[in-house]
Amino acid sequence: MIISTTPLLDIKGLNAGYGGVRVLHDVSLSVGQGEFVTVIGANTAGKSTLLRTISGLVEAQGSIRFDGQELVGRPSHLVPALGIAHVPEGRHVFPEMTVEENVMLGAYAVRSASDLATRRDRILTMFPRLRERLHQAAGTLSGGEQQMVAIGRALMLEPKLLLLDEPSHGLAPKIVDELHETFLAVSRTGTAILLIEQNTTLALSVASRGYVLEAGRIVLSGTSAELTGNDAVRSAYLGL
Amino acid sequence: MSRLSSTQWIMIAVLVAVAIAIPFLFDPRGYGIRILCLALLFAAMAQSWNIVAGLANQISLGHAAFFGIGAYTSTLLLIHFGLTPWLGMIAAAVLGGLAAFLISLPTMRLRGHYFALATLAFGEVMRVIGNSWGGLTGGPVGISVPFSQPSLMALQFKDMRAYYALMLGAVVVVTAIFVVIKRSRLGYRLRAIKENEDAAEVIGVDTTRTKILASVISGMLTASLGTLYAQFQFFFDPDTVFGIASVSIRMAMIAIVGGIGTAAGPILGAFFVIPLEELANQVFSAKAAGLSQLVFGVLLILVILIEPKGFMAIGPRLKRLFARGDR
Known part of the structure; x- marks a missing residue:
């Protein structure tokens, strides 16, 4: 997909972490208007931290441009009003x-x-x-x-952008399939989605583009088809 | 906002009638009515604590700091400037609120045990300051409220029933504030924070500001009650008003035993804990040193083991029990 205009979410040179421990190193990533993007990687790669940083829950340096606004330094409670909805890991309901x-x-x-x-x-x-x-x-x-x-x-x-953190974690396969059908339906309405998913096969089947995060760094990116065909991704994440 | 049901109104009316009748059953200078006054005061204190602990689940173990600040503020203003304790109470509330704000800045991002421990330390720091800054507080020797002609203006009374009315008024006011907050937008935000702070944050609730606001209101009320305590006891020292066991933990315990987060819980809790403590003292203190505290402690542990959600949960539990029996 060719993105002619500036991306909806444009992350450049992002460093983030908790206290003195840095989790994300020089991360650059973008999500276009209405695009469905996934970030795959191992458990401790920093995927959740990436979403939490976008939402303002983690301290960061670098740049996160969203819809013309800078998010770095913005308190987390002011982020939703800009049009970013975050579904945190672990089914956080009241x-x-x-x-x-x-x-x-x-x-x-x-x-x-x-x-x-x-x-x-x-x-x-x-x-x-x-x-x-x-x-x-x-x-x-x-x-x-x-x-x-x-x-x-x-x-x-x-939201203009929906952040999904491991939405299928611990759920029955039938429910997982239903949820991903829903995500595709939401995506078709023009909402951009940034999906984090342990289940790499599933993630690459619904997203159009993906990034591979390893130990806090983006090591690979491409269309879902490219990533699915990539030998390193196949052996490390798809178990093929 | 939901309205009170007619049964609730009837219950409140009965309670008010009982509350007005009670003091006339006691000797107006006696010991019994003093215990009643203390129970009412602690009900109000536990209710103030309930605003931040019960609604936002920030379990503070340092509320003695605000209580002691209130007691010393009005008393010192009275001693040095002859200021009526009513104005002293306002000054106490301002300082108590300020202290709550300052302690909130570093602690409000802490959760659970970490928050409890940080506030515990804050209460202790105030106790140590109170003991060592003798020039201001009189130090460990304590401080006396100067006697004056008993009057409403001087907030001093000969008749214990007047104190009873005062403490009852305090319970009503603080409970009303608790109920109004609980049913307001602020209450909804606090509830969201209590149930899931992360989720509250990602939907756009300013969790830090919300918690600080609740904490300041709670600190102001607790400090005001410190003034009432000073006027009631006429003498206090840092270990009493800044004490962990005598104030901080007792406030928390009363609310927890009665039912944390409910409006009636702290009142039920106070009328259970305070008389029980006195009774244990009377019956057992002559037998062996520390026995009364032991008995008191064992009884409290039993209550919490039997019903961890406090007395307020017993009603619904009985209802379920009977409903099951019907089948």
Whole structure:
């Protein structure tokens, strides 16, 4: 895919870490408008840190341009209003709130929006199971359903960019397939997605482009087809 | 915002009636009504603690710092400038809020045990300062509130029933503030933080600011109650008002035993813990040194083992039990 305009998300020379420990080293990466990009890599490669850095949860040096704005140095609570929704690793729902409260809170940053009911209905159409459990405490749902709540909550923002951190981790294969169908559907509506996934085969089957992160550095990038065909990727991540 | 149901209104009306009737059953100069006053004061203190600990799950073990600041602020202003304790209480609240703000800056990013330990240290630091800065506080010898003609303005009374009314008023005010916060937008934000701080952050809640705000409100109220304590006891020292066991942990314990995060919990907890402590003292203190504390401690452990969510969880539990029996 040729990106003619400036990318929606443009990361250049990013260093980030916790306290004195640096996790990301000179990372450069971009996501175009409406593009579906994945970052693959081993468990400790720094994939989650990358997403957390974009959301402002991790201190960083370098540049993260999003839609014309610089994100480095911006407090995390001001990031959602720019149009970035983050689904954190590990199904972070509000367990004692109802499914509806969880979903509605997704619009916290844009609470003045007049079409909240429409947004909510769109999400419940996307996840009919949530509609059935609307007034149930989110903590009582199954793992897959909780992930739907977390994703639904993120979509309430109608984000320009959706950050997905290991959404299929620990879920049954059937649910995983459903979720990825949903991601493709969201992608088709023009929302850009940056997906982090342990399941490399799956990630490369839904994303159009990918990056390989190793020990905090981008070591390889290309279209999903290129990466799938790459010998190093095949042996290290696809087990072929 | 949900309204109170009619049953809740009836319960509140009954409680108010009982609260008004109670002092007339006691000897107005006696020991019993003093314990009642202390129980009410600790109910209000635990309720203040409940604002930051119960709503945001930031378990502070340093609230004695604010309490002691309040007691010393109004008392010193009264001694040196003759300022009425009512204005002293306002000054106490301002300083207590300021202290809460300052301690929040470094600790609010901490969670769980780390936060508890950091606040514990803060309370201890205040106790040490109070003991060593003798020129200001009178040091370990303690400080006396000067007697004056009993009046509402002087916040000194001959009749214990007046103190009872004062403490009851404090419980009502602090509980009302707790309920209003819990049902407000701030309460919703605090609830999101309590249930999942990471998720709250990524949806755009300014978690640090929200927690600091709750902490400042809690610190202000706790300091005001420190002023009431000073006016009630007439004498105190740093070890009492800045004490870990006597104030910080007791506030936390009362709220936890009663039901943390609920409006009625700290009140139930105070009326269980404070009289129990007194009773254990009376019955066992003559028998062997430390026995009363041991008995008191064992009883508290039993309560928490039987119902970790406090007295407030017993009602729903009984309901479930009976519902099951119906089947």
